[in-house]
Amino acid sequence: MNNFLKxxxxxxxxxxxxxxxxxxxxxxxxSKKLYQELKINSYEVLQPDVQSITPEQYQEMSKATDKKSLNQFNKKYNIAVRKSWHDQMINTPNQLREKMALFWHSHFATRIQHPLFNKDIIEIFRKNALGNFRDLVFEVSKSSAMLNFLNNQQNKKARPNENFARELMELFTLGRGNLYTEKDIKESARAFTGWSYNGLGEFTDNKKQHDTGEKEFLGKSGNFDGTDIINIILEKPECADFITRKIYQFFVNETPDEKIVKSLSQKFYKSNYDIMTLMDEIFLSDWFYSEKNIGAKIKSPVELIVGIRRIMPMDLQNKDTIYNFEKLLGQELLQPPNVAGWPSGMAWIDSSTLLLRMKIPSVMANYKTLDIEPKSNDDVNMGKEEKKVVVNKKQNTITIHWDSINNILDQDLFEILLANPNEKIQSMITQFNADKSKKHLMITIMSTPEYQLC
Structure with missing residues (x-):
């Protein structure tokens, strides 16, 4: 493998x-120097480029505004947060932190309408993306977005709510059915009673609503609170193993190499859950560049669309067109389908989404039109019908800056665009484009099933 492909x-x-x-x-x-460059750039923590509004201002507006107007504001602000994050993924040299934040956004999935809560949890993901997993768990657990989404503000000593306690272990730290029992969930819920937030979205620990009785949790007994529960979980090597496995599947290969995962997990645990240490072990290894890991992952919709925009510069007169593409393919930032986050791997591909993925580059280039129903998602849409998305040549507000990539058009486009180019696909596409322009060749390559891989 040559240097460029690595x-x-x-x-x-x-x-x-x-x-x-x-x-x-x-x-x-x-590749080692490039990774060090990515690390250096990652030390800067970016903030969303959206309208500045304080929790106090939002609270006053909520009191003075009718429900319909407030809902409209929430919708517009959430869209602004999504678009800002999307733009940063495209343009920032801070690629590693933004990619890691996207991973945590799916791992600690929340789906709420309060725009400031959404903005806050994305900032938590950014700030802690490459720091310490312990700090990240505590900040997420105390965030208004998570407490709201998993109903912990309703978790009171007289009537414990198990939602957050269950997902903390099942999805966030240990993995479904791993190590804990139903009794551990109930005892954990008692420990988290009183954890809530005030009208400004600030964390509050309501001692009057906290169950002060003794609890038994993962083999230990005591008058535990939420802090104790999280610390007990993090003492378990199984937690490091669960997180390492998910990170490996996201960044390396959907099919884990058990020996490598075990080694990574042990180092992650010994580092006291230092995320950057784990990423160093992955990206500085020789096995990361092995043939079985090249082109082994299917791009998520966000990775696909952001990747197209990074390689092919364009102006968007109407940015909704781009975000509709991601929504149609099943991934809309701030709107994961459920608490388990987005699926991955082959779950991204079915007969309709693959055809749409292959058509999008041609729609962007104004070669084709789009007339399609959004992908069904009852978890998000709650049974409501979605409007059909139509993009025809008159409505297409995307302008590609071909002059800016003349240097790319004159190079080996297969090597630049495909994760693992092979002679068969090159020969077929070259023959098909024999009498067409380099622009058309680029769009054709990006419209292949092979382009869906990374």
Whole structure:
């Protein structure tokens, strides 16, 4: 594997794919140096570029505004947060932190309408993305978004609510059915009684609603509170194993190499859950670049669309067109389908979504039109019918800057665009485009099933 292909693999996993301005750099820099560059850039924590509104201002507006107007504001603000994050994924050199934040967004999935709560939890993911998993768990557990989504503000000593306690172990730390029992869930719920938030979205620990009785949890006994429960969970090596496995599947391969995962998990645990240490072990290893890991993952809708926009610069007169593509493919930021987050791997692909994925580049280039029903998702839509999405040539507000990528068009487009180019697909596409332009060749390559892989 040449240097460029190694770097392309690295930036597609530790980021959102190669940027059109960086082709020559990827050819000349070593993969280890590129990773160090990604690490250095990741130390900057970006903030969403959205309208500044304080919790106090939002609270006053909520009191003075009718429900319909408030809902409209919430919708517009959430859209602004999504668009801001999408733009940062495309343009920032801070690729590793943004990619890791996307991972945590699906791992600690919340779906609520309060825009400031949404903005806050995305900032928590950004800030702690590459820091310490312990800190991340505590901040997420005390966030208004999570407490709201999993109903812990209703968790009171007279009537415990088990939602958060269950998902904390099942989805966030240990894995479904691993180590804990139903009794552990009930005892954990008692420990989290009183954890809530005030009208400004600030964490509160209501001692009057806390169950002060003794609890038995994962083999220990005591007058535990939520802090104790989280610390007891993190003492278990099984927690490090669960998180390591999910990170490996997201960044390396859907099919874990058990020996490697075990080694990574042990180092992660010994580091006291230092996330950057784990990422170093992955991205600085030789096995990360092995043939079985190249082109082994299916791009999520966000990875696909952001990746297209990084390699093919464009202006959007109506940004809704781009976000409709992601929604149609089943991934809308701030709107995971349920508490388990988005699916992965082959779950992204079915007969309709694959055809749509292959059509999107041509729609962007104004070669084809789009007329399609959104992908069904009853968890999100609550049974409501979605409007059909139509993009015809008159409605297409996407302008591709072909002049900005003339240097790319004159190079080996197969090597630049495909994770693992092979002679058969190159020959077939080259023959098909024999009398067509380099622009058309680029769009054709991006419209293949092979382009869906990274």
């Amino acid at each position: 770097n392309k693999h690295l930036i597609s996993r530790a980021g959102f794919g190669i940027h059109h301005n960086d082709i020559e750099k990827y050819k000349n820099i070593s």
